[in-house]
Amino acid sequence: MPLDLTLAPLYRINGQDIASLPGLLALNPPRNAARGREKDRLIVYLLLTGNAVFSTSEYLQVAQDAANAYYHTTGALTGSLRAASDLINKKLLDRNMASSARGQYVIGWLTLAVLRDTQCTLSMSGPMHTYWFGHEETRHIHEPASSGKGLGASQTLNIHYAQLNINAGDRLLFLGRAPDAWDSTLNDPAPSSLDAMRRRLTTLTSVDLNAVIMQVTNGAGNLKLLDGTLDTKAGKKEDVTPPQTTPSLPHAEEALSTPQQVDSASVSSTPLQENEPEAVVEPAAHVLQPSAYAIPLQHEEVTSQNKVAASLPRNTAPRDFPASIPRIQPSQSVVGDPAIAVEEDELPDINNEEDEVETAKVVEPVKIVEPEAPREPSEMTRQTAKVLATSIQSTRRINQTIGEKLRNFLPRLLPNTEAGDSFAPSSFSMFAIAIGVPLMVVVMLFVVYVQYGRTPQYEIFLGQAQEMSAQASALSNPIEQRESWKNVLLYVDKAENIYRPTSDTITLREQAEVNLDKLLGITRMPFNPAFSVNLGIDVSRMAASETDLFLLNAANGEALRAVPASNRRGFELDTTFNCKPGLYGSYTVGPLVDILTMPTLNSINATLLGVDAAGNLLYCAPGQVAQAIPLPPPDTNWGRVTAFILDSGNLYVLDSSARAVWVYTGRDGTFVDRPYFFFGGQTPEKQDVIDLIVSGDDLYMLHSDGHLSTCSYSRIESVPTRCQDPSPLINTIAAYQDTDLFGTAHFTQILLTALPNQSILLLDADTQGVLRFTPRSLELQSQLRPTTGASNPVPSGPVGAIAVGPNHVLYLAVNGQIYFATDMP
Template sequence: MTASFDLNLLSLSRIQGREQMTLPGLTALAPPRRVARGREDEILLVYLALSGNVSTHDYAQWTARLSQRFYRTPGALTSALGAAVDDLNRLLVERNLTLAGKSRPVVGRLILGALHGRQLTLAQVGPTHVFHLGLEGTRHFHDVQMAGRGLGLSQHIRPYFVRLDLQGGDRLVWCATMPAGWEGLLQAEESGKTSLATLRRKLLSFSDDDLNAVLVQVQNGQGRVHLLRPGQESVAPAEGTLAEVATLSGTMTPRASASEATAQPAASGAAPATSAAARSATAAPPAQGPTPPAVGAPRGRFVRPRVSGELPARVRQPTPRAQAAYRRAAQTLGQGRRWAERLRAALLRFLPRLLPAAGGQEARLPSSLMAFAAVAVPLVIVTLAAVIYFRYGTLIQYQENMQLAVAALQSGDQSGAPAQARRYWEMALYYVDRAERSHQTSDSRLLRQQAQARLDALDSIVRLEFRQALPEPLDKSVQVTRMAATTTDLYLLDATRGQVLRAFLTQMGYEIDPDFRCGAGVYAGYTVGRLIDLVALPKVNAFDATVLAVDSQGTLLYCAPNAEPRAVPLAVPKLGWHEVTAFTLDVDNRHLYVLDAPGSAVWMYSGEMLDFSSLPALFFGEQIPQNMPQALDLAVNGDDLYLLFQDGHVTACTLSHLDVQPTRCRDPLTMVDNRLQGKSGPTLTEAIFTSLTFAAPPDPSLYFLEPNAQAVYRFSPRAEGLLLQGQFRAEARFARQEFTAPASALAFSPERRLFLCVGNQVYYAADVP
């Protein structure tokens, strides 16, 4: 999706009566060159306010850490935002524990946003405030119970997610702490009627307290974020006169000078208070369709500012369910204390009879027994408290997250817009993940399946039941880059040693053949280098081989179980070649195609019974595809040749057998994506492919491997291009447990078994549709 709005961010900061030009915790970052799947078109906005002794360098380091974790996390947007928040929270908690007693703890309030097209998704952590001044009026998002007290105080935090559908002329106000009266002022504002600079002056003049806030202006543009300084009212997208702009470089520059670092605490302290005139906060992300119902969200809680001091802990009003759990805990602890007192009294009465005092003196308990009682009684109480928490406290967390997940799932079902529905279903998965941290039940598994099935339908994903092919993982030094399969054998190319491994089918799966030999060496006077590609062979051929491999110099190696490999050098083309990078056979095994990417050539060898001893012909005519040195792989079906390039685009060339009609290429070939949110073009925005192959006849589909998603995409060659038919992936739970590394190779067997190599294990799925 192409973004259509620009965001202008203007800081509003005042410390001890002095206005500050910048906020060190405010930054905007565009996607770097390499990002995880799903993060390609999302601009990250960070508004971080920290208490304690924090320098500008710390701000820059921690905002950079947020960005790195966000852009390296694939999948749902809310999961990526949550992962970034969790990562920074762990860092601050560890810092506070390490420096306990030496310096004041650092407590953070965070608003983390991701701009994707017309939607802005925000994660609020701590008692922050977000105002959206839109065409439908002003909406206020603030929920202490959902967002918690802030970063650095607890190992477990839960961001409060808000999703906004932006319109040109909208205004946003983000506050780490909100001065009294701001809400009424902002509720009276009309969208688009007041400039950003005028709104800033109003807010500054309304209160003399220390301020820490951000003003955001939405205007039509090209998906850029401009960090303005006071005095810059707005930025026209075409002019480019920016204070700072988030560009595709993905780099971040500290936005405060060193002199400002010591004078900028970034967040003034705040005492918990309740505004009588405060309006209730929205307890679920807004949407154009129905919104999920509020679950346990207290109303009318806001923060009044203080002049100094660190961010205080908010007093959270427990939910009725939590109150009931606390009452049970108090009753149990009271019973425990009464039991301990009765035990102590009984011991005091009973033990003197066993240990009479000498000389008529009053009996006394031994010091060892008293020490034991001093340790045992608190230990019993703590144990009871822990049992109660793990029995009731985690259950409450589970129930609350499940209710939020159900609400998000229902909102997605009721939404008429696919993009909006996707966000809600992703949010449902996020809350199911949080619920299952404490309990995994049949209800949570069913809810996960329902949300995942809806997302899979949007993405045309077919889930396959994969299982391990090998009883034990391969050695860690093995790097599988290619695979080929027959009805009984599986061949793996180990790029580390440049050799082929064989696994044969047994009743328990596949087993590695330790005696199979097919690798670099000298055979009958011919030197074979490190093998770079392989193909499986039909049973009947002139060499009685089962697999054919090639090295970078064009020497073929025919291999079979219990047989000596046979080396046959290919005839060097008259023009010579630079380096063989890949090869393949056509469907009837009568032509061998050799890719010489550095030499910008594909050579075609003709032969019978897999004997390719003749001189080759250049496949291309006058038209040679561009960027041939970047070609990764090739596949052939009849007269059609398909080349895959590093950036994910494909070139298709059709061989001409007539002198009057040269071979023609379509470069690049259009990938037709008819999904609801799909976008046709030379590549798919969500995927970067690394290899392609045809399955066994009569299947005419072309299959591509997407390594990061461990997915196999299926395309159907058409006149208009490659039509996306769908993609194959493992069951979601299996993938989370087993697929912990990128996929490196794929293969199809004649009976429609799909093999994937992930890390050091090979997996297969049978009866692929």
């Protein structure tokens, strides 16, 4: 039976209840809804915090644009929700960049609720709360770790998805931050009706409110939005005009890091027409309360009071600005992409530019000076050696003389010794003297050698390193610079091996490494061990979600799950997770050969999908028994499945022995239809393909010898699918012009990062490097490598597998341990 939805806003500012809540929309699907959105009813609940000014029409327009983006995006439900959230994020981010010079910003907290029959899907960005009050249970949905700080702070989009099965009589409460007085009601929702709950929540506290209650009842599928003002004693509603003043503003950092949430009063009853957005009654002005939302809403029509207030002088001093929001200075233009984030403290001081400009001088071409070999020992060194040899001989003579003197002198110190008695040292004393004196001499000689023998050689190598550093700084040819900086590192190593690391060698090494990385396009990333102890397993594949990490044990084909540790330092294994070969019902699953994470919403509620060599899929989830479902075999039957990938809901399966890539059309995470052949009539050579990725209609295949081949699927029957084998990799970095970087690399795995800045990653296992390429053109962008020196915990050795999470975390598997680095570019 269709369900009716009744929404009651709770919106109060400065003790006054406001009739309509800005940023709240309740929509039935329009007639021109995209495919897959025809039956979706959408609730948009947008809250804004910050210190910028938003008019009522701007507020509603942002919410309406998000709804339009949802209804005009085809594909998976989560993809449409993400498109709506991404649109708001871009709008707010652009506005923040434009107003950064004035110290103004805005952060959006967003809850999107999609209802399809009895299923309610939630998308939450920012620290939002959702309470579900069912017949026999309640549920509190609040995941700030995955939903992030809000929209408009950065280009990274953080979303938490959740699903609920709702029935008639259920109630949902959407809000930002609940007042303390609501704790008893939220933990024990005793009122059985919508009006009773509204009155209870609004009368419990007098603080500002911003929330929405939704009541589910049996009906014809209608949407109804109630008025936001409760009845007074006389049975009438109060006409409320919010104050015209701007409230005091909280610190920006507090609004971002410890979001204060909203409370709101009730709203006037205005039933929505089907297939049309609800009518929203605008008050004269809207002011968000300073306790949680510091953006005053201003109506476009300025009243006489507003004109007087506008004539008063305003404080134009810049306000605190969150460090996570990109900023620009009005006096400086940024060359390149305007969406690039520029931090204030990273901008150059334009007042000192003239001081840094030097008059150009004509210099003669610099020639590369070949390093000199270590010189012969100086005359001083020879004289020192002669002195040491003479000292050794003198020491021996002194040792003999002292022994004779002791034999004659010691008896005189002893009492009651007669003249005829003779005294001779014991054998132990003589042994101690024979060992101790030469040992002392050796120690003295070692100290003298270290001070006077090794120092000249150290000075020679240090001087050569400094000479090569000065030469590299003067060169303009990138190739010559590269070789000079390598020579600096060579002579620094020799100096430290002979003597020890000093402040001079450490400074030279850091200077050479920084300049080499800049020339070679290398970005160093600080990695940390994921586990407190070594796992001791050979990891062949990894897959990562926003919170979990999955590892494939190459020895037995079992998938392991790692979750963040309780001490928030790294990860720990989930010993209850079961995803391994075995008998599941009537199907036998062999060792898994590949794994991938599943979309958050799928019909089987699985988080991980594995496949064995015979095409059997294994759906796994925490706390559940794994479920096996074989893929329908292709017409030629299976040879051996070696890899698979998921793109836009479709599954691409690689059978390299049969020279085939089979495509299965997905249905909410299941693949029950027979596949079609990707290549059509053309079958390129690919028996040696070890990995693949798919982006739209483009297929990229990595071969065992490290080269790539690409194919573009043709949807026109008269035009066959085109393939290029090999596909050339392009290196535009000038310092590599005389070398073949790709020819010496050992590529073992290929990945595709998430949108919007999508790039192709190739793992060079031997150098522990990850090379980033642009899709289609395959042009090298940069290399990602661990840091050098003592700060790098990653041991030497090849990398077995890599993974990249949607939260830009890069994982490396090396020698039975996993290492991770955050904020991957």
